[in-house]
Amino acid sequence: MKLVLRGHHLLCLKGFQGYGYSEDFVKNMIEVNAKRKSENTIISLTDSPDDICKACPNLNNDLCENQTQNKRIVEMDRKVLKKLNSSEDFNALELFEKIDTIFNTKESVSKICFNCSWHDKCLFYQNL
Numbered sequence: 107m108k109l110v111l112r113g114h115h116l117l118c119l120k121g122f123q124g125y126g127y128s129e130d131f132v133k134n135m136i137e138v139n140a141k142r143k144s145e146n147t148i149i150s151l152t153d154s155p156d157d158i159c160k161a162c163p164n165l166n167n168d169l170c171e172n173q174t175q176n177k178r179i180v181e182m183d184r185k186v187l188k189k190l191n192s193s194e195d196f197n198a199l200e201l202f203e204k205i206d207t208i209f210n211t212k213e214s215v216s217k218i219c220f221n222c223s224w225h226d227k228c229l230f231y232q233n234l
């Protein structure tokens with residue numbers, strides 16, 4: 107199995123507990139979250155629309171909402187990708203082990219997650 111994920115979604119997946127932008131979005135997110143927990147899954151990283159965005163009602167002509175919001179989102183992606191060798195493909199379990207090691211305090215994600223509206227629903231952020 108193969109997944110394409112944008113950088114900041116690696117953190118979102120860790121915090122996902124069933125909430126999202128629409129029924130289709132949540133259904134897809136559940137599937138992606140199950141795939142990323144399989145040792146047979148390979149993950150490619152991106153700072154563009156990915157396998158989560160494709161079911162999102164906010165995706166608009168390949169932009170997240172609009173130019174301004176999309177710029178913020180791409181910046182979040184790049185901050186995560188900077189910590190990884192994003193040109194290579196990863197085994198899903200190994201990638202999320204890396205994520206656990208790199209992003210393990212509120213300080214380590216403060217410049218990435220500070221503006222997110224899902225803080226109170228995000229298990230990842232709450233458990234840091």
Ligand code: SF4
Nearest residue numbers: 158159162164165170
């Ligand atoms: S389109 Fe935007 S809000 Fe929707 S999943 Fe992608 S990054 Fe998140």
